[in-house]
Amino acid sequence: MEIVKLNFEYSDDVTVINKEQFEAHMRLYEGYVKKINEIDELLADNPDLEDANATYSEFRGIKRGETYALNGVILHEFYFENIGSTHNEPDEVEMNFLSRFFGSYDLWKKHFVATAKASRGWVILSYDPRSDMLRNLSLDLHDYGNVAMSIPLLVLDMYEHAYFLQYADNKAEYIDNFMKNIDWSVVKDRIESL
Ligand SMILES: [Fe+2]
Known part of the structure; x- marks a missing residue:
């Protein structure tokens, strides 16, 4: 097919x-x-x-x-x-979900941003049913670092091709602008369909 x-x-x-x-x-x-x-x-x-x-x-x-x-x-x-929204703060559902696993939204955000800086391919906020945990997964390639059965809730492309044309080596600004442009309504739908 x-x-x-x-x-x-x-x-x-x-x-x-x-x-x-x-x-x-x-x-x-x-x-x-x-x-x-x-x-x-x-x-x-x-x-x-x-x-x-x-x-x-x-x-x-x-x-x-x-x-x-x-x-x-x-x-x-x-x-x-999951990009393309100017409503850049999560609602209660996502906020509570992130807080439950990471302690607070701010702490999750710090971990997610640090994971982005540490990754060459992808960052995936994933729900892993085996450990019943949310994890910020770090992938260096499409097929290197993913976890079987984990369910993506928020995905950030950290390959250089995703930002270099516009940001050159200013990776931090790209990450910052991504965090401001997350479509949280999409993340919410993904959480609700777990
Ligand atoms: Fe890409």
């Missing part, structure tokens, strides 16, 4: 990145959608399974690409969905 690209439109409510940065980023997202569809076709088309080898093989290349591209698609969709 083909994975269909979702449509995200740039609007004035998106303040964390400008239009040029948004559009460059969208082209990358589209690239991941294209690649996972190519990979799925290769997998459906009788690939050489006899050749499978963990040092190098064509099949290994397909398998590495599969998790990389698919996580790339999914995490970008979470990210683009």
